[in-house]
Amino acid sequence: MTVQAYADMDAAALSAAAETLSERHRELAKRNTQIDMTRGKPAPEQLDLSNAILTIVGPDDVFGDDGTDYRNYGLGTGTPEAKKFFAEYMEVTPKEIIVGGNSSLNLMYDTLAGAVLYGMPGGSEPWGKVPGGAKVLCPVPGYDRHFAVCETLGIEMITVDLDDDGPDMDRVEDLAANDAAIKGIWCVPKYSNPTGITYSDAVVDRLAGMKTAAADFRILWDNAYAVHHLGGGVATVKNILAACRAAGNEDRALMFGSTSKITHAGSGIAVLAASESNIADASKKMGVATIGPDKINQARHVKFFGDLDGLRAHMDRHAAIIAPKFAAVLDALENHLGGKGLATWSKPQGGYFVSVDVPDGCAKRVVALAAEAGVKMTGAGATFPYGKDPRDRNLRIAPTMPSPDDIAKAMDVICASIELAAVEKLRAG
């Protein structure tokens, strides 16, 4: 049975197929499955990998190399040891980094809220005062929390297609060059959320070098999955900060990262890397807004990893746990839907998601059908600004949290829901 077969069927045959698929869906619904595939959360076994971090810093470990007491106030942009470590991680110098609290999303929000309220280096006014409103380019599909930040702050989002090597740069260049209200672009350069693609060097160079009408244009470079491979080793992405500097646009890139999916989600360390001018600007804004980050937790991370090789070995252990789960998702998609032409899906080498495109107008229906059969999926549209997928076709699957058994069960439901929704659509014409 292939999609060709579906497409070639007459109305009666399609009706019969739909009935068979409906019956299968009803049977699956009876199993009382309750599985949550919505968010990219680490599994308990992944969290166990970092349990040593909980107690690794005792009373003798709370002092910096220079004797500074990390139990007290001070060092609002991070400890020297953490800056050194995470500068290497981000491929920048310690002067080009702020080691912050537990949430890179919070660093991104504060960056954009600060831009709206006060402006950015190189700009002539706060983004909140831009006539007609500031805008940001959003490659789609993308990360829902990036979009929520913009929507909340009143920053208009303009979508551009995300291709296999990065955003559609012809369109990005055209938009950025001709509209001074366009102040930036969201990028998840490695193992993109949700499609898993990695930016090519050519795309990085075009982003770094392109003409922008806005003098304070910013590339919001969320390198969330910098080291999060699935067993095949870490993909490389050209250093955007270096590329921007080489192109004479050194203030253009703001790089974000975090250990949320390396150690413990929620108890990790977030970083901002950028030009010294941008770091000075962010430091000044932060100096008013907070007493500074949790330096003890920074000490925990530095001691736990030891060095970047330690971190890399740690990520290999993560890969060993989650790679089979991604394989289970991909196997199910292939086994249930392969060759039927009903759906296409990403085959990521890292990151936290598998992205599935179903026939136009079917994504919401798939999510509803899966929910009826006990499988919670990320809401259709979530991967687009304002929650609106114009083609209603993209689904995001998060394989890491459930057990391999649950994944197999959930994928039975998801694939059956896709097939049913697609055939319903075919029947509707």
Place this chain on the structure above:
Amino acid sequence: MTVQAYADMDAAALSAAAETLSERHRELAKRNTQIDMTRGKPAPEQLDLSNAILTIVGPDDVFGDDGTDYRNYGLGTGTPEAKKFFAEYMEVTPKEIIVGGNSSLNLMYDTLAGAVLYGMPGGSEPWGKVPGGAKVLCPVPGYDRHFAVCETLGIEMITVDLDDDGPDMDRVEDLAANDAAIKGIWCVPKYSNPTGITYSDAVVDRLAGMKTAAADFRILWDNAYAVHHLGGGVATVKNILAACRAAGNEDRALMFGSTSKITHAGSGIAVLAASESNIADASKKMGVATIGPDKINQARHVKFFGDLDGLRAHMDRHAAIIAPKFAAVLDALENHLGGKGLATWSKPQGGYFVSVDVPDGCAKRVVALAAEAGVKMTGAGATFPYGKDPRDRNLRIAPTMPSPDDIAKAMDVICASIELAAVEKLRAG
């Protein structure tokens, strides 16, 4: 030698006195003292009191009572156990609290930044859109970081005098009732920074019940020193949230607190307590801006304290360390300046500061003289909005961080600087 004597002196005698005091100051400067009395930082021995918290949460302690894994994402407004504990600490219900990250200043900044950008429940527009600009009442002297937040956000600050029982309420009521642009008032209700005063019940009731022209007026209740006594037991302050509710203004109060000066500064827990409507508003704003607080650190605090009695016993140990330091400051002031009529000072029962008023126009000179002799004091004017003390008379002394020996040395310098500056002023007429 009393101030009467100074005041009665003829020019020649004053000149001689000034010469003696200058000579004394020069001698002190030769001692190469290097002491920092600028900020309210806990001393190392205070930080040692909490060293057990560093390793108190191991792999078996990272789960909530309901089994929730606190190593993972989720619970953006705090863990149930932390909410229960800190609700009791703040004298509210668990529904009236958000347990956040490590910085109550950050909660305050985010609250005001959110008000400026999006508005507050009950209001008709974001504070940033108020015609002519939003304003906040600032009892003075007060906390410099409160003022920095307002200045940065473009919120105009209007000073009101801080009396021994709280702000000058006649003036507060008059201002709040007649200017709809006045959106709030900063309050440090217990052991106020820097004067150490505690608000009377009458003041709390007047704040809770007063007529405000702004429908979204907020009392910014920074209960930073809720349990931070100096050995005489904890002063009581009437519950502002309950008082506001009783007065029919339940959304008026936002209460802030933190453990920064209870456990480890910078690695503590901050809380916001308020009406359920305000909590819902703050939760919604936070839900976009961050992945949530460090729940492991919340678990550490809950386990470390055990219960409020545990926390209270812990604060008694703090008091035993810092009370002698406050006594050393007060003794020095009395011994060097008592009866001379040159200065008045607070005699706090808690908190982190001693406030000294010197003759008008002398504060900056005192700070400069002390610096010349190796003692760093908080900048004159820091306790006033925009860093401007209109009478140039208020000094803030932070006794907790230095050793008792250093305090004695520093107070020699400070008192000599006060006396010299005051006599210089007398001579200048």
